[in-house]
Amino acid sequence: MGPKIKFAKDQIIDAAFEIAKIEGIDNITMRKIADKLGSSVAPIYVNFKNLDELMEAVIVRIISVSQQLLSEESQGDPFLDMGRASLRFAMEYSVLFRDLVLKDNHYMKDYDEKMLPELIKEMQKDPELEGFAVDELKTILLKMRVFQLGLSVMAANGLFSKDCKIQDLMDILSSAANDVILSARLSKSKFK
Amino acid sequence: MGPKIKFAKDQIIDAAFEIAKIEGIDNITMRKIADKLGSSVAPIYVNFKNLDELMEAVIVRIISVSQQLLSEESQGDPFLDMGRASLRFAMEYSVLFRDLVLKDNHYMKDYDEKMLPELIKEMQKDPELEGFAVDELKTILLKMRVFQLGLSVMAANGLFSKDCKIQDLMDILSSAANDVILSARLSKSKFK
DNA sequence: TATGTTATATAACAAACGTTATATAACATA
DNA sequence: TATGTTATATAACGTTTGTTATATAACATA
Numbered sequence: 001m002g003p004k005i006k007f008a009k010d011q012i013i014d015a016a017f018e019i020a021k022i023e024g025i026d027n028i029t030m031r032k033i034a035d036k037l038g039s040s041v042a043p044i045y046v047n048f049k050n051l052d053e054l055m056e057a058v059i060v061r062i063i064s065v066s067q068q069l070l071s072e073e074s075q076g077d078p079f080l081d082m083g084r085a086s087l088r089f090a091m092e093y094s095v096l097f098r099d100l101v102l103k104d105n106h107y108m109k110d111y112d113e114k115m116l117p118e119l120i121k122e123m124q125k126d127p128e129l130e131g132f133a134v135d136e137l138k139t140i141l142l143k144m145r146v147f148q149l150g151l152s153v154m155a156a157n158g159l160f161s162k163d164c165k166i167q168d169l170m171d172i173l174s175s176a177a178n179d180v181i182l183s184a185r186l187s188k189s190k191f192k
Numbered sequence: 193m194g195p196k197i198k199f200a201k202d203q204i205i206d207a208a209f210e211i212a213k214i215e216g217i218d219n220i221t222m223r224k225i226a227d228k229l230g231s232s233v234a235p236i237y238v239n240f241k242n243l244d245e246l247m248e249a250v251i252v253r254i255i256s257v258s259q260q261l262l263s264e265e266s267q268g269d270p271f272l273d274m275g276r277a278s279l280r281f282a283m284e285y286s287v288l289f290r291d292l293v294l295k296d297n298h299y300m301k302d303y304d305e306k307m308l309p310e311l312i313k314e315m316q317k318d319p320e321l322e323g324f325a326v327d328e329l330k331t332i333l334l335k336m337r338v339f340q341l342g343l344s345v346m347a348a349n350g351l352f353s354k355d356c357k358i359q360d361l362m363d364i365l366s367s368a369a370n371d372v373i374l375s376a377r378l379s380k381s382k383f384k
Numbered sequence: 385t386a387t388g389t390t391a392t393a394t395a396a397c398a399a400a401c402g403t404t405a406t407a408t409a410a411c412a413t414a
Numbered sequence: 415t416a417t418g419t420t421a422t423a424t425a426a427c428g429t430t431t432g433t434t435a436t437a438t439a440a441c442a443t444a
Binding site: 002003004029030031041045051 | 401409411
């Protein structure tokens, strides 16, 4: 074998992630990573074939961070938990959020489509959503996802005042959820 | 004076806009513009101090295009007109929409803050919104802006199927508007 | 016609980029 | 100890970028 490894794959991804967190994914360069590591570019090319391969790894890391946030939120309501996680990610990693949401990368699309049926299942367990058909649940879910996305983008863009806490945004989110559900409930009973 | 002007300021901005429309603002380069004009970079530097100055002009052009779309929508309801304009811009200029919305440029913020009081005024004229206090109108407006932004981002990201027309998205938007207004109306009458 | 101005073309510069060739040195193994 | 392997550093290559120095040519004016 050769000499001891001073710069492992994970450290390299860490450094690249730190750069992306502040400057955005597109501003990752080999030399910046090397500078942050205190090395040359050589260790990077030993661990990754080229920049594209490393970027793939960075995106995987970003997604895992966002899922880590999601796993930390578990106050019972899967809806609001997801909303809180999304808002946290948008606020704590605003640059990455915009990089991820505003480019159409297949990761997000795949992830979304995988989550949808699962969310519908969760909604069917929710007593507050009892009596709704699957199609109605889908409509409610769509509206909520739209609202959550808009709120997250606004948060990431710093459109809310500085002392605006996540809880304040969560209040808006759940208020909108109530609006949607209440309205759906009413238009349902109207035809009964 | 000198020789005839072959490449005027507007043509240069046009060329840069075309590039930005397809490749994004960050992919504008002096040489690409020159190629599109069929010139060298010299005419560009005669008309603009540097790339930054030209980019400012391009952003102004982009905003004017989006306002052009808004002025074309005037079916009566300022709310839905704005929503339709936003959706059209997001769909017809998806790259530019993401460039504009996902960077926090002061233009959008200024524009937003200028429009808000005007929108509130418009809402006060709306018979459907009669009886609401200004604070309640502000809450309704915020929710609608959030929803409209989320829907526009989704549209720009191509998250809806190809045969999804603007009218389909408008239906969702106005349905959400009804949800919000109806719910606000109900929680108002509850305490009367 | 001669002169000054300026729109344009060309070519070069420096900087930053991804990538790679080369050298060095550390480690495992024979 | 000698050898092969490999992690790392250095430096260079080619490309692309913004910018600029220089030359040319067209036009207005004296």
